[in-house]
Amino acid sequence: MMKDANIPFASTISDEPVTLPDHNRVEKHHTHSLSILIGGAAGTGIVTLENLLSDAFKQHGWYVFSTKEYMSRVRGGSNTTLLRIADGPVYAPCWHVDLCIALDENAIPHVQARLRDDTMILADTSINHEEVQIQSMPMIDSVRKVGSLHYINSYVAGVLFGIFGIDSIVLSKSIKTIFKEHDPLKNEAAMQEGFSYGKSLSSINLPKLPEARKNIVDTFHLINGSTAAGFGFLAGGCNMITSYPMSPSTAVLNFMASISDIFDVVVEQSEDEIASLNMVLGGWYGGARAMTSTSGGGFALMSEAMSLSGVSETPAVVYLAQRPGPATGLPTRTEQGDLNLAIHSGHGYFGRIVLAPGDQQECIDYAYLAFELADRYQMPVVYLSDQYLADSIGMLPSIDFSNYEQRRYIQPTESSYERYRLNNTGISPRGVPGLGEGLVVSSSHEHDERGQSTESYQIREDMVKKRKQKVDLAISEAHAPKVMGKGSIAIIGWGSTKYAISEVLKALNDQRLFHVHFTWVHPLNPAHLEILKNTEINIVIENNVSGEFADILKRYEIQIDHTILQSNGFPFFTDQLKEELSSIIKDLR
Amino acid sequence: MKHPLERPDTQPAWCPGCGNFGILKLLEEILTELEYDPKNTVIVSGIGQAAKTPYYINTHMFGGLHGRALSVATALKCSNPSLHVIAEGGDGDMYGEGGNHFIHTIRRNPNIVHIVHNNMVYGLTKGQASPTSQKGYKTPVQVEGVSSEPFNPISVALALKAGFVSRVNIGNYAHAKETLKEAFLHKGYALVDIFQPCVVFNKVNTYQWFKNNTYELDHSHDRSNLISAMTKALENDPIPIGIFYQKDTLTFEESIRGNGAKALFTQTHDIEKIQKLFESY
Numbered sequence: 001m002m003k004d005a006n007i008p009f010a011s012t013i014s015d016e017p018v019t020l021p022d023h024n025r026v027e028k029h030h031t032h033s034l035s036i037l038i039g040g041a042a043g044t045g046i047v048t049l050e051n052l053l054s055d056a057f058k059q060h061g062w063y064v065f066s067t068k069e070y071m072s073r074v075r076g077g078s079n080t081t082l083l084r085i086a087d088g089p090v091y092a093p094c095w096h097v098d099l100c101i102a103l104d105e106n107a108i109p110h111v112q113a114r115l116r117d118d119t120m121i122l123a124d125t126s127i128n129h130e131e132v133q134i135q136s137m138p139m140i141d142s143v144r145k146v147g148s149l150h151y152i153n154s155y156v157a158g159v160l161f162g163i164f165g166i167d168s169i170v171l172s173k174s175i176k177t178i179f180k181e182h183d184p185l186k187n188e189a190a191m192q193e194g195f196s197y198g199k200s201l202s203s204i205n206l207p208k209l210p211e212a213r214k215n216i217v218d219t220f221h222l223i224n225g226s227t228a229a230g231f232g233f234l235a236g237g238c239n240m241i242t243s244y245p246m247s248p249s250t251a252v253l254n255f256m257a258s259i260s261d262i263f264d265v266v267v268e269q270s271e272d273e274i275a276s277l278n279m280v281l282g283g284w285y286g287g288a289r290a291m292t293s294t295s296g297g298g299f300a301l302m303s304e305a306m307s308l309s310g311v312s313e314t315p316a317v318v319y320l321a322q323r324p325g326p327a328t329g330l331p332t333r334t335e336q337g338d339l340n341l342a343i344h345s346g347h348g349y350f351g352r353i354v355l356a357p358g359d360q361q362e363c364i365d366y367a368y369l370a371f372e373l374a375d376r377y378q379m380p381v382v383y384l385s386d387q388y389l390a391d392s393i394g395m396l397p398s399i400d401f402s403n404y405e406q407r408r409y410i411q412p413t414e415s416s417y418e419r420y421r422l423n424n425t426g427i428s429p430r431g432v433p434g435l436g437e438g439l440v441v442s443s444s445h446e447h448d449e450r451g452q453s454t455e456s457y458q459i460r461e462d463m464v465k466k467r468k469q470k471v472d473l474a475i476s477e478a479h480a481p482k483v484m485g486k487g488s489i490a491i492i493g494w495g496s497t498k499y500a501i502s503e504v505l506k507a508l509n510d511q512r513l514f515h516v517h518f519t520w521v522h523p524l525n526p527a528h529l530e531i532l533k534n535t536e537i538n539i540v541i542e543n544n545v546s547g548e549f550a551d552i553l554k555r556y557e558i559q560i561d562h563t564i565l566q567s568n569g570f571p572f573f574t575d576q577l578k579e580e581l582s583s584i585i586k587d588l589r
Numbered sequence: 590m591k592h593p594l595e596r597p598d599t600q601p602a603w604c605p606g607c608g609n610f611g612i613l614k615l616l617e618e619i620l621t622e623l624e625y626d627p628k629n630t631v632i633v634s635g636i637g638q639a640a641k642t643p644y645y646i647n648t649h650m651f652g653g654l655h656g657r658a659l660s661v662a663t664a665l666k667c668s669n670p671s672l673h674v675i676a677e678g679g680d681g682d683m684y685g686e687g688g689n690h691f692i693h694t695i696r697r698n699p700n701i702v703h704i705v706h707n708n709m710v711y712g713l714t715k716g717q718a719s720p721t722s723q724k725g726y727k728t729p730v731q732v733e734g735v736s737s738e739p740f741n742p743i744s745v746a747l748a749l750k751a752g753f754v755s756r757v758n759i760g761n762y763a764h765a766k767e768t769l770k771e772a773f774l775h776k777g778y779a780l781v782d783i784f785q786p787c788v789v790f791n792k793v794n795t796y797q798w799f800k801n802n803t804y805e806l807d808h809s810h811d812r813s814n815l816i817s818a819m820t821k822a823l824e825n826d827p828i829p830i831g832i833f834y835q836k837d838t839l840t841f842e843e844s845i846r847g848n849g850a851k852a853l854f855t856q857t858h859d860i861e862k863i864q865k866l867f868e869s870y
Binding site (some may be wrong): 006007008009036068110221222227231234235237239240242259262264265267268270271272274275278279281282283285286287288289290304305307312336395396398399400401402406408432434435436437439440441443444445450452453478480 | 596609611627629635636644647648649650651652653654657660661662664665666667668669670673689690693696721801811831834845846850852853854855857858859860862863864866867868869
C-alpha cells in the first residue's frame, strides 16, 4: 500500500477552473474555394485518393477540407468524398460541386443532384451518361499499361494536377509518402500518365483556382475529428478506454489502441456497452482516467451506468459520436439527434456535463476538458460528436500541448476518511483504494457520508442536496457560448454546425446577423443566455428533426423565431444552408 | 462476538438463519488468516442479498449495479494490480443479469476472486426462480414449476477454461474455508460457487438438502485435467463440491500492462511524446 502521497498535479476543488489554451488564432474565412467530388465504390481506394490529394494540395499551399459520405458496407455500393481547396480556412461541405471525378459508372447517378450545369465531370472513356456531359480520360487503359487498376488513384491525382497546371513535383512527393510501401514507382508512373493527359486538357474551361498560400499551410496538420478528439483525450490524461465497436465512434478506440505501445493506456474491447461504462467506473474508482466510445444505440445501453456514475459520484467520460436513429437508423451517416438522450439518459436526478465540439480545434480542447471536468465535479461527462465531424478532415496550425494544464483531484485519505463527507461545495475529496489510511466506500444505493446504505429521509435529503449543489457549481463555472459578430438576428448553433453557419454568415454579409455557437451544451448558465433576450430574432440551426436545442433554449424563456432543421443523414451544406437562411431573413425587415 | 474485520456500526439486513451469515464469517476469517490489509483489499458487488456482504466487512468497497460487479472489478484490478480484488454477489446477479460479463470475465482472466452465493432462488425480490433453480421448482412466477434447464456455472466456467473452478457448501464450513482460501491464493480468475440456503423462500434446497445432495471431491480427482473436471461438473446426483480445475495462465492485467505495472493514478503521459505524435500528422 502506498502510504506516501504521490499524486502528480495534485489539485482541489478550491482551485479556480482551468482555462483552455488561447491558441492565438485569427480565424479568417477563405475568399475563394473550389470543390471536388470523388465518387466510387467502397473498397476501391477512394480514401487513398482523398489522403493523396489532401496531402498534395496542402503541400501546394491550399487550405484543404474533406468529408465523406458512405454506405454501411465494406465493398461495392456508391460512396463519395468531397474535397474543398481554398485560399483561407475552410471547414464545411457544399452540396453543388465545381469538379466531379466518377471512378465508376454508378458514381454518376449517385452524385447527379450535386452537379451544376458548369460542373466538370471526369470519367473513364468507357463511361457514358445520357444527361451528363462527361470529360473523358483514358483512365483504365492508362493504368493497365502501367500494370494494374490499383494505380487509378495516382492516375486521377495526376490528371487533376495536369488540368490545374500545377507542378507535379509536389504530387510526386506525396506519392512517395503515401505509397511508401505500395509500389511508389508504379504509382509515380501512373501519376505521370495522368499528368500528361491532364495537361493536354488545359485549354478547357476550368473553374478559377484559389490562390496558394505556400509556407503557411504546408506546416499545418491534416487531422479528422476522431483523431483530434483522441489527442485531446490524451492531453486530458486518458489512460483507459473500454469500448464496444460502433460506427461512427470506433476511430477513437482505434486511435487509442494505435498509441498504446507508446503510452501507458489500457485498451479493452468490452463484450457490450453495459460492460464498457461499468469498466470505466471501475477504472476511475481505482484511480485511472477512463473513457468509453460509442454511438446512440450503445449509449442507450449505458443509461443505468450513467446513473451509477451520478449517485456514486464516480467520474466518467463518454465519447458519443451520433448517427441517425432510431435503433439501427443510418449507421454511417450523420445527425445531431442524441442531444436529449445525452442530457436525460439514466434514472433519477444527477448532474452531468455535455460538451459538443464544433471543429478540429474544439475536438482537442473539449476532449481534454471532458477529463478535467469529470475529475473536478465527480460526474459523467458526455462528449457529443457525430459522423460528419468525426470523419471530416480539416487543417490545424501547430498546437502546444504543454498549454493544457494538468490536474488530478484525487487525494490521499486519512483513517477517518468518509467518501461522501458533506461540505459547502457538494464535492467531497475523492480517495482511491490503496492511497492513504482510509477506506473508500462507494455505493449505488442512497448512502450516508461514509458510503453505507441508508433509508433515513434526512440523510436522503442531504445527499440529494449535495448532488444538486455540484450541478449548481458546474453551472456557475460553465463555458459561455462563443459569440461571433453582433447584430439583431442571432443565428444559434451547437456542435458540428459551427463552420457551416459561420461560412454562410460571411457569404450573406448581412450586418444584422451574428453567430452564437454553443460547445458547452449542458447544463446551461442562464446568465450566458441573456444575449439572446436582447435580440430581435433568434434562429436556431441544428441537424435533427425536432429542434432539440431550440426546445432547451425555450425552457430558459428564450424566444425562438425560426429553426432550420434537417434529418436526412447529411451534414448541412453551406450552399443549401445559405439559401434556406436567405429565404427566412429576406422577409425580416 | 464481533470479528475485528466487521464494519463498525452496521447491522446485516439478512433474515435470521440466512446462509449469508456463514459466508460473511468465512470471508472475514480468510482475509484475516491470509493477513490481507483491508486498506489494500476491495470488494466489488452488485445488487441482491448476497451483494450486501461488503457493506458489513471493513475493507474498501464498490457497490455497483445488478449484474455488473465483474466489469467494475476487472477494470479496477487493471488500474491498480497491487490491490486484492473480490467480486461478490448472488446467482441471479452473477449468472442471470451479469451472465454475459461472467463469460467474458473468465475469458479475460483478471486476478480476482469471484464469490457467488448460490441459493437457487431470488431472495431480495421475494422468491422467484433464479438461473440455478432446479427444474420443477415452483414459485409465485413459475407457478407450474421451472421449465428451463438450470444454469451450470461450473461446466460453463470449465468450457471457457477458467483458471480456478470450485464449488462449496456453506453448511460444510471447514471444506468451504479450505477451498476459498485456495481461490485467494490462485493467480488469475477464481470462481467459488457457494451453495447456501435461503431459509425464507427456498423450502426445497435447505441446509439438509445441500448436505444430503453433495459430496467432496477427493484426491482421486485430478484437478489439472479439464476433461475429468467437466465430467465431474456434469454430475448432479449427488453434486460434487471442491476444486474441479486449476491452471495458471497469464492474467488480464499482466497481458495488457505487463508485470509489476504501477497504479495508474501515479502515472502521467509524457507531454513531449504527445507533441511529437501530433507533429507527425
